[in-house]
Structure formats: C-alpha cells, structure tokens
Amino acid sequence: MDSWQRLRRCPIHLHISTLAVLLVLILGGSLGIYNYHQTRQLINSASGDYLEQLRLNVELEFQRSYAPVAQTVNLLLQTQLTTAQNMSSRLRTLPLLAAALENRPELTALEVGYANGDFFIVRVMNDEHMRDVFSAPKQAMYAVDNIRFASKPRRIQRLFFDENLVPLGPSEYLPTEYDPRKRGWFELAVEGRGEGKLTDPYLYFFIRKVGVTFTQINTEDAAVIAGDISLDMLAKSIQQQRISPNSHLLILDNNQQVLAYNRSDDLISSATENKVKLKTLADLQHPLMSLVSHLPDGTDKTFSVSFQGDTWQGQLKTLTPIPEAEFQLLLLTPENDLLAEAYRIRKEGGAIILMLLLLALPLTWLMTRRLALPLVDLIEHGKEIKRFKFDNRFTDTGIAEVDDLHHLMDEMQHNFDDLFGLLKRVIAYPDTTARARYVSNELQRLVQCDGVMIYLARDEQNLSLAAGHFPGMRTAEYLEATIPLQLDSLLSRAYQSATTLEGPLSAEDPLVIGGLKAHFLSEMCMLAVPLFNARGAAVGVMALLAPLDQDTCVEKLSFCEALAGFLGTILLPERSRDEADVLRRITSG
Structure with a gap:
C-alpha cells in the first residue's frame, strides 16, 4: 500500500510521460492491429479474384500458344x-x-x-x-x-x-x-x-x-x-507464367498424369517404344502434391489446404487449348504470398509505432519537464506566502493555467500584504476619526473604486459619518453626516440585516446620500459592507462606489468583507455615559 501511495505521488512529469507513452502505445497498437486485420480481410476477400485472374492469365496464354496449332x-x-x-x-x-x-x-x-x-x-x-x-x-x-x-x-x-x-x-x-x-x-x-x-x-x-x-x-x-x-515445350511455357515465387503450377491430362510442372522437368516415370507413363501428383515426391493428389477429378473447383503451418489456396480448371483435347490446370498459392502486402504493412506499421514511441519519450519528457518546472516554482511561491513573505515575483511561462494561478497567488499575496499593512498602520492612529479617515483613503486606493464612505452606529436610530474619501471632491458637501435608519436605503438595510448588499446609486433616497449622485455623470454602483465588532454584532457600514459596468468592487468583495471584521473593532466610536444603551446594543452581540 505504501509503495502504491509513493507511486501515486510521483512527480507530474512522470505521470504525464507515462500517460503519453501509454496513449501512443494504445493508439498506435490499435491502429496497427486494425490496419493489419483490415488489410488481411481485404486481401483475403480479393485473393479469390487474384487467383481467378492468375488462372485466366495462364489459360489465355496457354490458349494463345496452343490453340493456333x-x-x-x-x-x-x-x-x-x-x-x-x-x-x-x-x-x-x-x-x-x-x-x-x-x-x-x-x-x-x-x-x-x-x-x-x-x-x-x-x-x-x-x-x-x-x-x-x-x-x-x-x-x-x-x-x-x-x-x-x-x-x-x-x-x-x-x-x-x-x-x-x-x-x-x-x-x-x-x-x-x-x-x-x-x-x-x-x-x-x-x-x-x-x-x-x-x-x-x-x-x-x-x-x-x-x-x-x-x-x-x-x-x-x-x-x-x-x-x-x-x-519440355509445355514445361517451358508454364515456367514463363508470371505467378508468385512459391506457387505451384501444373498441367494434368485426363488420366491425372503431370504433363508440365513449373518446378520440375523430370516428369517421365517410364518410357518404352509403345508406351510412356508420366508421373502423377503422388509420384512427384512432394508433400504438398501428395496432400492434394486426390482432388483432381476432371471438375473445376476452388479449395484450400493447410501445409507446413500455412494455408494454401488452390484452383483446378479445365483447359481446352486444342479441340478434342482436355487438360486440367492446377494452381496452388500460399496465403503468405497473397498476404505479403498485409505483412509488409504490419511490419512497417510496427516500425512506425516504435519510432513514434522513441520520439515520444524524449519529447514527452521535455514537455512535461517544461510543465513541471513552473509548477515547482508555484509551489515555492506558495511556501513563501505561507511564511508571510510577500516580495516574490514571477514571469509568464506561456502556460495559461499556470500563469493564471500565478496571477491569483500574486493578487492573494498583495491582498495579504495590503491587509496586514493596513491593520498595522491604522492602529498607529490615536483616535477613531483619524483611523476612519486613513482607512477610507487607503481602501479607495487599494480597491481602486471611485469613493469610500464609513458610517458607524451613533444610536439605535441613526448612522453617523465617520469618514469618506472621493478623489477630487469635498465629501462634506455631498455626504450626510447622519443617516436615519428608518429611511429605506442600501446602507440601513445592510446594517440591519448584517449582510453585504449591492445596488445602483440612482435608486438611493437623496436624504440618505445628499447630492452625491448628482456629482457623478455616469451610473454608479454602491456596495454596502456591514462592520462587525469582536462579538459579531453590526456596528456600522462601509460603502464603496464604482461605475455600474465595473467589476472592481465585486472582485474586491472578499477583501472588504475580511477587512470589515477588523474595522468594526478598531473603529468603535467613543461613547458617553448617556449612550450606554446604544453601547449595550453595539457590544451585546
């Protein structure tokens, strides 16, 4: 089991290399076997036609030679x-x-x-x-x-x-x-x-x-x-026929005697002045001839026999080269000759697959190493972030997924860096107003939005402006110092529901935001994030503004929500004794 676990935890380049080699073997082997069997099937189906064409060629040549006699x-x-x-x-x-x-x-x-x-x-x-x-x-x-x-x-x-x-x-x-x-x-x-x-x-x-x-x-x-x-003229005639090297071609008379044989000239068994006896198939002392010696019976036929581990295709055909004369043509061809092309294709296919495999091994190794090295760098990048070291830099690798992950980790690194830096610096400010002003300025810069507002709960009925920052404008002229909670607004709903809400700025009541929406020519989106104290109770609202078609606020939502938990504790307003009931609500949780 441990060995299997270790095997499963091999480097990625070994996994990819193994997969690539297996794919080459499976695909190449499957294609090779398929091509071989398809070629064999085609040649087998065409072998009958080939034999018939061969027989016709011999017959026509024989007719051409002897019919004019x-x-x-x-x-x-x-x-x-x-x-x-x-x-x-x-x-x-x-x-x-x-x-x-x-x-x-x-x-x-x-x-x-x-x-x-x-x-x-x-x-x-x-x-x-x-x-x-x-x-x-x-x-x-x-x-x-x-x-x-x-x-x-x-x-x-x-x-x-x-x-x-x-x-x-x-x-x-x-x-x-x-x-x-x-x-x-x-x-x-x-x-x-x-x-x-x-x-x-x-x-x-x-x-x-x-x-x-x-x-x-x-x-x-x-x-x-x-x-x-x-x-001997008959023998010379059939020896000139174009057939495969291992084929046997014979001419038999009506007594099954061999008149001509493309592999032998010694066909006379005995000869006297009055009578000549020629050899029969069985007399040729060839195992294949003995095997088919019973087949010639004067009728045309196609057959196959097994001999020495190979299948032989055979044909018997009657020839009438001269009127009143009947010979029989016997043609035997090994299937290996007929399937020579299939064997050649299989051999070449195997060689091609082997070459592809030999090429695939180093190429796959190099490619997987190229993939693995950026991943190793990414792992090191993650380890540095784990150690709270945020000064890492990387260059694009050309691998989209790896580069995207690098960018995400880089953004995460910057977010952590910004968050820790913000928290570290905001604590240095002595009072809530200064802290809120600093937070609003930094948050607008970090989130790259058009403005930030921070409202804290003054009592159970009102939200009080703690700070606001809008580049190029004076917030005091456009922001209400106090927002009654009974007014229907995105800020009051986010505070009362303790959930982040989003909506268009144009839908807000002018009593809530004053003349702020008149300052922006384009349609704006407002994102309201509730602020929580240490016990998890809402103590205020942080609002961000950005163009309605811009996703900046949404992309930074997680960052703002993570920051909201700290800001609610850091930015608690100073309370007077007559506001003890509000304080109890704020701190009660």
Missing part, C-alpha cells in the same frame, strides 16, 4: 502438300511450313503421312539435343526428312536448311523401316474421320522425346497432317 494443321490440310508425290513438290511447301514453325514456337515438328506409306517431316533445330540427334550443322535451322515407302531399299532422304531456307550440303540417305501408317498419331487421325485429335503422351520415334501430337486427316486424299508438341 490446330489452325495451322487445318490450314496445311488445304494445301498441295497432301497430294505432293515426290521430294521436290513437297519442298515447294517448305517456306509455308517454316513460317508456321517460326510463328508457333510450341511446335517441334510438322509432318505428313500419306496413304501409300510415304512420310514427310520438317523439324526445328531449336536446341542442342536436336542438333546432336541429327548431327546437324551449326547453321542448320530446319531438318527435312522424306521417306518413299515404295522405293527399294527404303531410305530416309534428309536435308538441312539455314534460317533463310538455303540448303546446307547434299542430301543424306539413311536406311529405315519407319511406316507412318502404323504410328498412333496416324491411326488416331483415321479414326477421327476428319476431326482433329490429340494423342496421349508417347515417345517420338526419331528424337526420343516424349510429347503429344495433334493430328487430322484429309478425307479426300487420305493424307494425315500432324504437329508435334514436346512436353
């Missing part, structure tokens, strides 16, 4: 390539095929399979793997293979071309048993009867890469045009 194949079906019978006639379409491959970087090759077993293909030498497989010259941009099925022995005629379609050396002839009519892409096109089809992933015969092929047959000529899309 079908258009390219369909366009080539309308050219003379489907009826070309030899190498030279087929090479005449090379500029068109090269332009198609250049405009569609997703394509690795365009080929034609004829009903008689002939085969014609144009490949892009776009990486070192392709150059190594075909032992292509450094300048080679395209490799052209042509197979005439009917020729004996069956051979591949191969030519390399640079980017300007200029042949690089003579043709090469390589033995082969390749028959396009026995390949899956050819058979699928025949089954499609003129509709475009997309194969399942398989191992390309010549380049030993895994990919898919869009294929379509010209029903009139029975020639099949196909475009190859390798899986």
Whole structure:
C-alpha cells in the first residue's frame, strides 16, 4: 500500500510521460492491429479474384500458344502438300511450313503421312539435343526428312536448311523401316474421320522425346497432317507464367498424369517404344502434391489446404487449348504470398509505432519537464506566502493555467500584504476619526473604486459619518453626516440585516446620500459592507462606489468583507455615559 501511495505521488512529469507513452502505445497498437486485420480481410476477400485472374492469365496464354496449332494443321490440310508425290513438290511447301514453325514456337515438328506409306517431316533445330540427334550443322535451322515407302531399299532422304531456307550440303540417305501408317498419331487421325485429335503422351520415334501430337486427316486424299508438341515445350511455357515465387503450377491430362510442372522437368516415370507413363501428383515426391493428389477429378473447383503451418489456396480448371483435347490446370498459392502486402504493412506499421514511441519519450519528457518546472516554482511561491513573505515575483511561462494561478497567488499575496499593512498602520492612529479617515483613503486606493464612505452606529436610530474619501471632491458637501435608519436605503438595510448588499446609486433616497449622485455623470454602483465588532454584532457600514459596468468592487468583495471584521473593532466610536444603551446594543452581540 505504501509503495502504491509513493507511486501515486510521483512527480507530474512522470505521470504525464507515462500517460503519453501509454496513449501512443494504445493508439498506435490499435491502429496497427486494425490496419493489419483490415488489410488481411481485404486481401483475403480479393485473393479469390487474384487467383481467378492468375488462372485466366495462364489459360489465355496457354490458349494463345496452343490453340493456333490446330489452325495451322487445318490450314496445311488445304494445301498441295497432301497430294505432293515426290521430294521436290513437297519442298515447294517448305517456306509455308517454316513460317508456321517460326510463328508457333510450341511446335517441334510438322509432318505428313500419306496413304501409300510415304512420310514427310520438317523439324526445328531449336536446341542442342536436336542438333546432336541429327548431327546437324551449326547453321542448320530446319531438318527435312522424306521417306518413299515404295522405293527399294527404303531410305530416309534428309536435308538441312539455314534460317533463310538455303540448303546446307547434299542430301543424306539413311536406311529405315519407319511406316507412318502404323504410328498412333496416324491411326488416331483415321479414326477421327476428319476431326482433329490429340494423342496421349508417347515417345517420338526419331528424337526420343516424349510429347503429344495433334493430328487430322484429309478425307479426300487420305493424307494425315500432324504437329508435334514436346512436353519440355509445355514445361517451358508454364515456367514463363508470371505467378508468385512459391506457387505451384501444373498441367494434368485426363488420366491425372503431370504433363508440365513449373518446378520440375523430370516428369517421365517410364518410357518404352509403345508406351510412356508420366508421373502423377503422388509420384512427384512432394508433400504438398501428395496432400492434394486426390482432388483432381476432371471438375473445376476452388479449395484450400493447410501445409507446413500455412494455408494454401488452390484452383483446378479445365483447359481446352486444342479441340478434342482436355487438360486440367492446377494452381496452388500460399496465403503468405497473397498476404505479403498485409505483412509488409504490419511490419512497417510496427516500425512506425516504435519510432513514434522513441520520439515520444524524449519529447514527452521535455514537455512535461517544461510543465513541471513552473509548477515547482508555484509551489515555492506558495511556501513563501505561507511564511508571510510577500516580495516574490514571477514571469509568464506561456502556460495559461499556470500563469493564471500565478496571477491569483500574486493578487492573494498583495491582498495579504495590503491587509496586514493596513491593520498595522491604522492602529498607529490615536483616535477613531483619524483611523476612519486613513482607512477610507487607503481602501479607495487599494480597491481602486471611485469613493469610500464609513458610517458607524451613533444610536439605535441613526448612522453617523465617520469618514469618506472621493478623489477630487469635498465629501462634506455631498455626504450626510447622519443617516436615519428608518429611511429605506442600501446602507440601513445592510446594517440591519448584517449582510453585504449591492445596488445602483440612482435608486438611493437623496436624504440618505445628499447630492452625491448628482456629482457623478455616469451610473454608479454602491456596495454596502456591514462592520462587525469582536462579538459579531453590526456596528456600522462601509460603502464603496464604482461605475455600474465595473467589476472592481465585486472582485474586491472578499477583501472588504475580511477587512470589515477588523474595522468594526478598531473603529468603535467613543461613547458617553448617556449612550450606554446604544453601547449595550453595539457590544451585546
């Protein structure tokens, strides 16, 4: 309890500093928490829109990249390539095929399979793997293979071309048993009867890469045009998508196999000449992929999962980049990425609050010290007054309340000084008349009023003028020496009621104050204060005059009432023996 009392009696600057710091902490912390939660709420509500927009961007990019593949194949079906019978006639379409491959970087090759077993293909030498497989010259941009099925022995005629379609050396002839009519892409096109089809992933015969092929047959000529899309091109495509650094983006086929993954290129589980098996989500050896492996079921959905202490937002969306082909896009994004802005705002908000607090501490200390020092001076001022030392002076501090209190204490100091000085000096006068005259003169000066009158009780019926002072006028000409108490006046009412009264001078009976009110041009206020003896009985009245709109008398009322108790005792008139009955009334109390 004593410790608490001591704590409560700490200096004011400590109280204000503590309060200011608490306010900064409470307000800053509340604003920081509120801003963080509001930002989190806004971002959470917008995260669905963000994911949807991200998915749309990926889907549109995917559509932009792969949908034209079908258009390219369909366009080539309308050219003379489907009826070309030899190498030279087929090479005449090379500029068109090269332009198609250049405009569609997703394509690795365009080929034609004829009903008689002939085969014609144009490949892009776009990486070192392709150059190594075909032992292509450094300048080679395209490799052209042509197979005439009917020729004996069956051979591949191969030519390399640079980017300007200029042949690089003579043709090469390589033995082969390749028959396009026995390949899956050819058979699928025949089954499609003129509709475009997309194969399942398989191992390309010549380049030993895994990919898919869009294929379509010209029903009139029975020639099949196909475009190859390798899986590494799919992977490169999604790896270029603009998503958050920690997001996972995958493309799945209708068997839930992973065709492309933005975090891995090793997607082949096993591959043989006739069959290729790709990894599924569970085969990726990633805990998050295993967690969501049961979700892909061919339907679109939005979901969330908890993984390693964070919430992941996910979306599954069906993609149809090529007619008759259905892929599924899987997008997984951690909520931390979505709320990165909220975390940044919280961190910066905390830093700002800490900076404000660090700034607030010294500033609050200085300000409270500035407040406390004038209060300390005020306390010392009060102690000096307590010791009856009235010579203290102060200067304005700029703090209104402190300065007002200083002024009040200064006035109180002067009032005490004036009161004690007046009492000390008035006792020095030998008779009542001299004392009353001195009191009236000093009181007019101290109170700064326009005049002072002192009337003492002569008997039970009359008040007698003891003294009066009005600067610039002779009081004997304007003041009545005796005022009958039976006349209705402010002086008689104050005397008889023993209470201080106030009223306008104009309302007074001329018999009471003589011609005094005619001397003042402006309306005057009269304040009547009864004088008391030692026993508390009224023995006279002290009256002060001031302009009606001036508050000087009212402000000095307490001073005059405090003085009245002393004056009644000091100014008791000398009484004769025949006035014993009046004296008994005056002293009876």
